[in-house]
Amino acid sequence: MSRRQRGLARALACIPLLLAFTPLAARADSPAGAVAEVVVEAVVRGAIELAFDAVIPAPSPKYELVVEHIDVGEELADWIDPRTGTTSHLAHGCGQLVEVRLTGKHRDDFLNVTLFNTSSDPVAVTAHSKTIGGVHGELRQWGSHSVLAPHVGGPQIYVVRPSLIERSSGFVIDFDVSSLRTSQSCQLSVRFVRTGPVPASALTEHSYFQADYGVWIGAHLAGTGPLHGLAREVEQFDGLSFGYSPAAHHRIGLDVGLDIFAAGESAGVSLVPNYEYRAFLSRTVSYGIGGGAGPYLIALRDAPDHWTWALRGKLELRWHPGRSSGLEFGPALTCSVLPGGPFGPNRYSGELVAAQLGLWATF
Amino acid sequence: MKWGLMGYAALAVGCAAEPPRVVAQLALRGEVMISNSPMVLRPQGPRRRNGQLSFSYSFLVENSGVATAALELGEASLRVSGRAMVVPCKVAGHVYTEYLLAGQARVRVDCEISVAISAAPRNSQADAPLELSVPLELDGHREAVLLRYSLLAQDAG
Numbered sequence A: 001m002s003r004r005q006r007g008l009a010r011a012l013a014c015i016p017l018l019l020a021f022t023p024l025a026a027r028a029d030s031p032a033g034a035v036a037e038v039v040v041e042a043v044v045r046g047a048i049e050l051a052f053d054a055v056i057p058a059p060s061p062k063y064e065l066v067v068e069h070i071d072v073g074e075e076l077a078d079w080i081d082p083r084t085g086t087t088s089h090l091a092h093g094c095g096q097l098v099e100v101r102l103t104g105k106h107r108d109d110f111l112n113v114t115l116f117n118t119s120s121d122p123v124a125v126t127a128h129s130k131t132i133g134g135v136h137g138e139l140r141q142w143g144s145h146s147v148l149a150p151h152v153g154g155p156q157i158y159v160v161r162p163s164l165i166e167r168s169s170g171f172v173i174d175f176d177v178s179s180l181r182t183s184q185s186c187q188l189s190v191r192f193v194r195t196g197p198v199p200a201s202a203l204t205e206h207s208y209f210q211a212d213y214g215v216w217i218g219a220h221l222a223g224t225g226p227l228h229g230l231a232r233e234v235e236q237f238d239g240l241s242f243g244y245s246p247a248a249h250h251r252i253g254l255d256v257g258l259d260i261f262a263a264g265e266s267a268g269v270s271l272v273p274n275y276e277y278r279a280f281l282s283r284t285v286s287y288g289i290g291g292g293a294g295p296y297l298i299a300l301r302d303a304p305d306h307w308t309w310a311l312r313g314k315l316e317l318r319w320h321p322g323r324s325s326g327l328e329f330g331p332a333l334t335c336s337v338l339p340g341g342p343f344g345p346n347r348y349s350g351e352l353v354a355a356q357l358g359l360w361a362t363f
Numbered sequence B: 001m002k003w004g005l006m007g008y009a010a011l012a013v014g015c016a017a018e019p020p021r022v023v024a025q026l027a028l029r030g031e032v033m034i035s036n037s038p039m040v041l042r043p044q045g046p047r048r049r050n051g052q053l054s055f056s057y058s059f060l061v062e063n064s065g066v067a068t069a070a071l072e073l074g075e076a077s078l079r080v081s082g083r084a085m086v087v088p089c090k091v092a093g094h095v096y097t098e099y100l101l102a103g104q105a106r107v108r109v110d111c112e113i114s115v116a117i118s119a120a121p122r123n124s125q126a127d128a129p130l131e132l133s134v135p136l137e138l139d140g141h142r143e144a145v146l147l148r149y150s151l152l153a154q155d156a157g
Helices: A003-026 A031-055 A162-166 A225-231 B002-016 B037-041
Strands: A062-067 A089-093 A096-105 A108-117 A123-131 A136-138 A140-142 A153-160 A170-179 A185-193 A211-224 A234-247 A250-261 A266-280 A285-299 A306-319 A327-338 A350-362 B024-029 B032-035 B047-049 B052-063 B069-071 B077-080 B083-086 B089-091 B099-101 B105-116 B127-138 B141-152
Touching: A089 A185, A089 B032, A089 B052, A096 A170, A096 A185, A096 B024, A096 B037, A108 A123, A108 B024, A123 A153, A211 A327, A225 A350, A234 A266, A234 A350, A250 A285, A266 A306, A306 A350, B024 B141, B032 B127, B037 B052, B052 B069, B052 B127, B052 B141, B077 B105, B099 B105, B105 B127
Parallel strands: none
Antiparallel strands: A062 B024, A089 A096, A096 A108, A108 A153, A123 A136, A123 A170, A140 A153, A170 A185, A211 A234, A211 A350, A234 A250, A250 A266, A266 A285, A285 A306, A306 A327, A327 A350, B024 B032, B032 B052, B047 B052, B052 B105, B069 B099, B069 B127, B077 B083, B077 B127, B089 B105, B127 B141
């Protein structure tokens, strides 16, 4: 007999009691009637409770909540669980319901967290991570949603350290949940395991390269000013570049340039430290705009060498076929200005505009 | 005047924006969590075919307990306009009447929903809520999870 059937049977068993006591209860002015009234009320209440107990299951932890989702970018393919077709992990504990997804956009990876505080206390929630190998790291949170009021949900976004994603086979996110009322704290963990190969395949969206070096070859398109007389004989503009990106959108570099004049009769060598701002058109295409200044040596076959200064602006487009290749390609346009005046001989001042094609190795 | 017109235009555009069909839901039954995030992250409108509106409602189920939970997919039902109808639900492309979800396991369930076009609201300001009920049994207790979806006036064509 099921729980529901048992409850209904008990409720039905109360009917004879009701039939016996109801006529007495009708005479409520007598002592027997008063007793009967109490008995009838108790029996009716009990029967109702039993009947409802039969229909409504015993209470168990049950929450059903409407919350807000915010997602940054697309899910990282290498971390998608084939059973669910998503990177999503669900967890509960410490009075919290948590859903965590791993996404990437351009060169950043994110932990998208949807939290719901089911407790009656306001709580502060912070997350930190460790790879399965044991390397700990703080996650950088976007926004200021770390405090949740009772029975309130909301999204949290964390920027994930590249080292956590790139070469690890898995990592754990620990959520520290602290009650702001009792100061008690509790930890809730969510474990991610990579389903794709290690290191990441080209499908992984994350592509944050911290260092690069490369070569470029190109030609001058135009020259102006007193330099023009020399520049019109310029045939090539080649060079090397070295760069370091402390953040996804910022690159500090050093360009070593070589201008070939008059079929190699003369040359100009530049050493230009520069800064570049990087922006992303898609997950594989980025562009950079930047500039710098540095010394420029003009070496002429039949005249003494001259030192001057060069200012250089650059617009660059880069494409990388996938992070596993570690290579980037792309065209660039540079404009070099040799100001002359106090910075060098006026007879070598002017502007040079050049187009190049570059190849970079990235790390 | 120009700014006023632009304001009205912005308001009109804002008002004309399609209301969400699905709101994010997280549910907990015992040690089993349910999320409809696949529907939230990749919202989809119903397809019209042979007088029917069809769509797949996907949700995630994760059992963080030790005991096995039973998803009674054969009893999944959709409540529309006060009536309930049985809905076939799939796991990994197979229709199950009951799916046993072991402890520490997770799964994605896709329920194939098909309702008459007449279920869509005629009034553009209204929506017609559908409720998908999926029973699950845990430790001898049976409970249902209700997942919601809204049909919009545009679905009626």
